Amino acid sequence: xxxxxxxNLSIGYNTxxxxxxxxxxxxFDLEAGASLGFVGESGCGKTTIGMALMGLxxxxxxxxxxxxxxxxxxxxxxxxxxxxxxxxxxxxxIFQAAMNALNPVQRVGNQIAEAILVHxxxxxxxxxxxxxxxxxxxxGIPLDRLxxxxxxxxxxxxxxxVIAMALACRPKLIIADEPTTALDVIVQxxxxxxxxxxxxxxxxxxxxxxxxxxxxxxxxxxxxxxYAGQLVECGPREGxxxxxxxxxTKALLSSFPTVTGKRSDLIPIPGETPNLVVPPHGCRFCDxxxxxxxxxxxxxxxxxxxxxxxxxLCCRC
Amino acid sequence: xNTQDESVLKIRDVTKVYKxxxxxxxxxxxxxxxxxxxxxxxxxxxxxxxxxxxxxxKTTVGRLIVGLEDVSSGKIFLNGxxxxxxxxxxxxxxxxxxxxxFQDPYQxxxxxxxxxDTVSEPLKIHGVGNASTKRDLVREILxxxxxSPPDDFLFKxxxxxxGGQRQRVAIARAMVLKPTFVIADEPTSMLDASISAQIFNILLDMRNRLDVTQMFITHSLAAARYLCDRxxxxxxxxxMEIGSAEEVIRNPKHPYTQxxxxxxxxxxxxxxxxxxxxLLIKDRDVAGENGCVFFPRCAVALEDRCAGSRPLLGxxxxxxxxxCFLVEGA
Numbered sequence: 195x196x197x198x199x200x201x202n203l204s205i206g207y208n209t210x211x212x213x214x215x216x217x218x219x220x221x222f223d224l225e226a227g228a229s230l231g232f233v234g235e236s237g238c239g240k241t242t243i244g245m246a247l248m249g250l251x252x253x254x255x256x257x258x259x260x261x262x263x264x265x266x267x268x269x270x271x272x273x274x275x276x277x278x279x280x281x282x283x284x285x286x287x288i289f290q291a292a293m294n295a296l297n298p299v300q301r302v303g304n305q306i307a308e309a310i311l312v313h314x315x316x317x318x319x320x321x322x323x324x325x326x327x328x329x330x331x332x333x334g335i336p337l338d339r340l341x342x343x344x345x346x347x348x349x350x351x352x353x354x355x356v357i358a359m360a361l362a363c364r365p366k367l368i369i370a371d372e373p374t375t376a377l378d379v380i381v382q383x384x385x386x387x388x389x390x391x392x393x394x395x396x397x398x399x400x401x402x403x404x405x406x407x408x409x410x411x412x413x414x415x416x417x418x419x420x421y422a423g424q425l426v427e428c429g430p431r432e433g434x435x436x437x438x439x440x441x442x443t444k445a446l447l448s449s450f451p452t453v454t455g456k457r458s459d460l461i462p463i464p465g466e467t468p469n470l471v472v473p474p475h476g477c478r479f480c481d482x483x484x485x486x487x488x489x490x491x492x493x494x495x496x497x498x499x500x501x502x503x504x505x506x507l508c509c510r511c
Numbered sequence: 512x513n514t515q516d517e518s519v520l521k522i523r524d525v526t527k528v529y530k531x532x533x534x535x536x537x538x539x540x541x542x543x544x545x546x547x548x549x550x551x552x553x554x555x556x557x558x559x560x561x562x563x564x565x566x567x568x569k570t571t572v573g574r575l576i577v578g579l580e581d582v583s584s585g586k587i588f589l590n591g592x593x594x595x596x597x598x599x600x601x602x603x604x605x606x607x608x609x610x611x612x613f614q615d616p617y618q619x620x621x622x623x624x625x626x627x628d629t630v631s632e633p634l635k636i637h638g639v640g641n642a643s644t645k646r647d648l649v650r651e652i653l654x655x656x657x658x659s660p661p662d663d664f665l666f667k668x669x670x671x672x673x674g675g676q677r678q679r680v681a682i683a684r685a686m687v688l689k690p691t692f693v694i695a696d697e698p699t700s701m702l703d704a705s706i707s708a709q710i711f712n713i714l715l716d717m718r719n720r721l722d723v724t725q726m727f728i729t730h731s732l733a734a735a736r737y738l739c740d741r742x743x744x745x746x747x748x749x750x751m752e753i754g755s756a757e758e759v760i761r762n763p764k765h766p767y768t769q770x771x772x773x774x775x776x777x778x779x780x781x782x783x784x785x786x787x788x789x790l791l792i793k794d795r796d797v798a799g800e801n802g803c804v805f806f807p808r809c810a811v812a813l814e815d816r817c818a819g820s821r822p823l824l825g826x827x828x829x830x831x832x833x834x835c836f837l838v839e840g841a
Contacts, residue, residue: 235703235704235705235706236703378564378565378730379564379730379731379771379774379775380564380770380771380774380790382774383773383774383775383776384774386776405703405704406704406776407704407778408775408776408777408778409776411776411778412776412777412778435778445705446704446705449704449705449707449708450704450708450778451707451708451711451731451733451734451736451737452733452777452778453732453733453736453760453772453775453777454777457736457737457757460708460711460737461708462705462706462707462708462709462711462712463705463708463709464709466673466675466676466706
């Protein structure tokens with residue numbers, strides 16, 4: 195049994211302009227100890243999926259259909275109390291702009307100890323502080339910074355503290371939503387390296403969400419490419435990036451500058467993403483696609499198997 | 512391209528010190544040297560990349576050139592004329608020649624102004640054209656930044672536009688006077704990859720068609736490699752390496768540039784990456800401030816030499832110059 199099974203998940207937001215279909219019919223599995231990366235541009239629904247997994251959708255958002263099975267149990271049917279028991283303890287999330295997630299008037303060490311105490315009443319305060327020391331060692335913060343306040347930390351250290359907090363209750367699954375976006379490239383590299391080590395050490399499952407293809411490729415064995423609320427291609431990293439099938443994956447790859455490879459390869463994707471209040475009938479990428487067929491704009495695309503475990507949502511594949 | 516008389520912008524020994532404010536009570540604060548004797552040239556018709564991490568001083572360079580801040584010492588020349596301390600008419604004339612594109616198109620456009628008002632304002636300030644020629648100039652520039660048909664955009668307000676469209680408006684505003692020199696400060700860091708590539712292509716097109724010399728300020732070596740002819744790498748207010756973009760990225764000499772390249776996720780090549788390994792795992796504690804600025808983090812530094820004095824930019828080959836004692840020729 196997979197640790198996480200998401201089946202036909204659709205999520206929408208009530209907005210002033212109407213019902214916005216942020217995520218439509220997304221299905222994927224995640225095995226224990228595996229890493230899955232969601233990549234796509236802003237507004238493609240990748241963060242919404244993360245929030246729905248945690249049961250933390252904003253008040254105007256709701257799951258329209260589908261199932262989220264965590265260890266076989268549907269989290270969408272759980273009561274708040276049941277959900278609270280698995281949230282943070284079984285699955286934790288590292289948020290975007292996590293450096294603002296720390297309480298500015300509480301010492302960092304105490305904040306993390308408190309998180310442990312709240313979620314496990316059997317732990318004594320001293321034990322909790324010991325655990326925090328271990329966590330600091332794990333994420334590479336010097337122990338003499340335990341009693342500092344967040345403003346005394348650099349951006350990279352705050353990010354490490356937030357990762358320590360996510361690990362505090364020893365979850366099985368970590369959802370990391372753009373955890374390094376605001377950081378400089380050298381610090382980013384160190385933190386990504388640490389997340390990788392921790393994953394190995396604790397056999398964590400990771401869902402990594404990013405707009406940056408190179409980070410997702412660096413971090414994850416399985417890749418899901420999202421466009422305009424739909425998963426459009428997913429499969430093992432080598433398959434998706436070395437022989438991409440969906441025109442959007444291909445276009446995304448060729449619009450991404452790298453420090454290796456040929457310099458002349460950068461090709462922008464023309465146009466803009468569609469409005470998700472009234473999404474197009476057919477393929478959502480149709481308007482920006484390099485070679486659509488007549489049926490693409492009228493018929494919704496079907497999943498096509500490219501190779502075992504590698505599929506794409508496109509009639510032309 | 513590299514003769515002296517063709518340089519559009521010359522920066523010589525520019526230093527910027529921010530005075531420390533200090534605490535409310537007690538001793539006055541420490542001064543912060545944002546730029547330390549920085550010198551470089553930007554040649555006519557090129558796109559010059561200034562690459563650095565946050566706090567490196569790269570944005571300060573741009574702000575000093577445009578005159579948004581004053582230099583502490585040093586000189587800046589545009590087409591051979593000194594621009595530091597220009598006043599009155601001379602300053603206005605200079606500002607028609609030099610424009611800036613900012614990072615965040617959600618903040619750099621006035622939300623209460625229609626696109627036409629925003630893009631035509633430079634024309635108004637500098638007294639270019641009458642009502643009808645102004646309208647034509649604005650249409651023309653909107654067309655060339657890809658906002659077409661321009662008449663659809665003239666009377667829209669920024670809130671109706673996407674991030675990419677807003678940044679196009681900001682580019683149009685900077686380019687409408689056909690300036691000599693444009694500074695683009697991280698123009699795509701708020702945008703998605705596919706939209707960034709569109710903006711890069713517009714900037715390249717502006718250089719090719721309008722012959723606008725540009726300075727592109729960025730944290731991304733990959734973006735600089737794609738867009739720029741030459742790049743300079745800046746760290747804590749000091750230029751570390753300068754040369755052709757291809758040369759600096761393919762064949763970096765400075766340990767800091769090598770550390771930066773190590774840290775870029777190598778997409779598609781993650782299995783067989785060889786790393787330079789020039790970054791120390793744990794920073795050194797350094798007492799003085801006389802040494803190389805990268806010394807505290809440099810894994811290959813020579814304890815006595817690099818801690819004691821600061822290396823100057825020295826020629827490695829041709830255009831390629833590096834500020835490091837360990838690089839031969841430098």
